[in-house]
Amino acid sequence: MTLNQLLKAAWGGLTLIIAMAGEATALDGKAIFAEKCASCHNVTGPAPTTLQGVLQRKAPDLFYAGSKFKREWLVRWIQSPTPIRPSGVMFLNHLVTKDGKDSINKETVKLCSSKLSAPDAEAVADYLTTLKDSKMRVGVVDRGKKFSTSRAVQLFTKQYPCIGCHTVKIRNKEAGGVSGPPLTDAGDRLNPDWVYARIENPQYWDPKTWMPKIDLSHEKRETLTLFVVSPK
Numbered sequence: 001m002t003l004n005q006l007l008k009a010a011w012g013g014l015t016l017i018i019a020m021a022g023e024a025t026a027l028d029g030k031a032i033f034a035e036k037c038a039s040c041h042n043v044t045g046p047a048p049t050t051l052q053g054v055l056q057r058k059a060p061d062l063f064y065a066g067s068k069f070k071r072e073w074l075v076r077w078i079q080s081p082t083p084i085r086p087s088g089v090m091f092l093n094h095l096v097t098k099d100g101k102d103s104i105n106k107e108t109v110k111l112c113s114s115k116l117s118a119p120d121a122e123a124v125a126d127y128l129t130t131l132k133d134s135k136m137r138v139g140v141v142d143r144g145k146k147f148s149t150s151r152a153v154q155l156f157t158k159q160y161p162c163i164g165c166h167t168v169k170i171r172n173k174e175a176g177g178v179s180g181p182p183l184t185d186a187g188d189r190l191n192p193d194w195v196y197a198r199i200e201n202p203q204y205w206d207p208k209t210w211m212p213k214i215d216l217s218h219e220k221r222e223t224l225t226l227f228v229v230s231p232k
């Protein structure tokens with residue numbers, strides 16, 4: 001082997017090592033997720049299509065996490081999760097009826113067990129961000145657009161039954177039902193285009209969800225979306 005050939009071979013090997021190192025970093029988040037999170041969360045889809053499947057779901061589906069969440073929120077939250085759903089992933093599993101009155105047994109509601117270090121959280125958030133729904137329209141909601149809060153409250157509480165399942169803050173007071181996630185911090189957590197798409201067709205995301213599909217004009221759906229994601 002000539003010196004030139006030797007150098008070429010060594011250089012080739014080095015490039016290969018660099019390429020592999022690059023790939024290892026890119027794969028990290030996926031590997032961490034497979035090890036620490038995939039036992040509870042579904043990242044491949046589809047969502048359950050039977051009530052049985054919904055009752056057995058251990059944790060929210062994350063196969064469209066890249067469309068749903070804001071990356072900054074993910075990075076923060078998966079390092080130290082705070083409770084989101086006061087009635088658990090499926091409220092029926094925690095419902096107790098006593099003297100004809102329904103309540104939620106807080107003791108059986110499970111929290112997310114994620115406790116990632118900051119670098120692991122960045123890697124997992126990068127991975128989750130790649131899990132996008134290819135059909136969702138983006139750029140539909142203009143977050144900066146002005147809207148009337150009183151009209152939005154009217155839609156949310158009177159014209160449509162949203163308040164029956166979701167807690168929101170109205171005039172600094174929290175009010176609403178608990179069978180759906182509270183929307184008090186939805187602006188930090190959720191991507192407005194996804195909120196719009198979720199209101200437009202809840203069953204597209206989760207065929208057995210108990211959130212009703214309501215026929216709304218674009219203007220009403222946009223007003224509801226802006227209300228949901230506006231800081232409270």
Ligand code: HEC
Nearest residue numbers: 036037040058059060078083084085110111112113114124
């Ligand atoms: C033992 C089961 C379990 C494991 C393991 C688990 N989670 Fe969770 N996760 C949950 C539950 C339950 C919730 C719902 C919590 C709530 O609503 O307060 C949740 C919620 C979430 C959410 C918010 C989803 C949404 O739609 O609101 C994210 C993001 C998440 N988990 C990421 C992770 C990551 C990342 C890991 C691994 C490091 C992980 N989880 C491991 C049970 C789990």
Ligand code: HEC
Nearest residue numbers: 160161162164165179180181195198199210211212224228
């Ligand atoms: C019968 C109960 C019910 C009604 C009525 C309802 N929802 Fe929902 N909603 C749900 C459930 C259940 C989910 C998803 C549960 C989950 O992710 O754990 C949901 C999810 C959402 C989400 C995503 C929240 C998140 O953190 O993932 C938004 C936003 C939302 N609903 C807005 C609305 C609006 C606006 C209306 C009125 C037009 C409405 N909902 C009416 C039950 C309801």
